[in-house]
Amino acid sequence: MADVRVKICGLKRPEEVIAAAEAGAAYCGFVFFPKSPRNVTIEQAAELALAAPIGLAKVALVVDPDDALLDQITAKVPLDMIQLHGKETPERVRQVKSRYGLPVMKAVGIASAEDVEKLDPYEDVADQILVDAKKPKDGELPGGNGLAFDWRLIAGRAWRAPWMLAGGLTPENVAQAVALTGARQVDLSSGVESAPGVKDISKFAPFIRAAQADAPPRL
């Protein structure tokens, strides 16, 4: 079994958190973004975090948050990581790390080779880098759109910080994505849903098995 760590993002119900842990996920993500169908309140997230078994890391996903929002979240939700999914600068990543004493994962959207270079300023600042598909157009969600980018853009690339692959991953394509990019961590949301924001827990284990399969299909 390949050692690929999986993050399932956008969980909204305690039973989803438990199912993610039972299926073998390493991380679960709670989305704090009111326009998202996966948005949770701070109170909901606190309940979700309580349901998380030891060993399942709890990640708060926020988009260009101010300190007031992060103060409220971190005061009520026991977290293992903060995921910054907006236009946060390396300096803002540094500030968040230092103010909250939590590891920070910075997401960067990729659609072209030029976008890949935008990851570099974060590799010595962020604790993790999330290499995600770029949002298709203004007005769309900054992530969680179920769209993949061209994985060949990052084939053979590595960054000094640990990194995670995201964007349109499904039980059907994740083995190929891992084989092509060499990712050792993957993150998804839509690929284990029956509708936007509605998780289908029966898809969690098949996804994780496929991500960790020893012999991915030939490309």
Ligand SMILES: O=C(O)c1ccccc1NCC(=O)[C@H](O)[C@H](O)COP(=O)(O)O
């Ligand atoms: O999932 C959301 O609704 C969301 C909203 C605002 C910013 C980011 C969001 N999701 C980011 C994630 O971490 C997703 O897991 C990642 O973009 C992959 O999503 P998907 O393509 O749906 O698997």
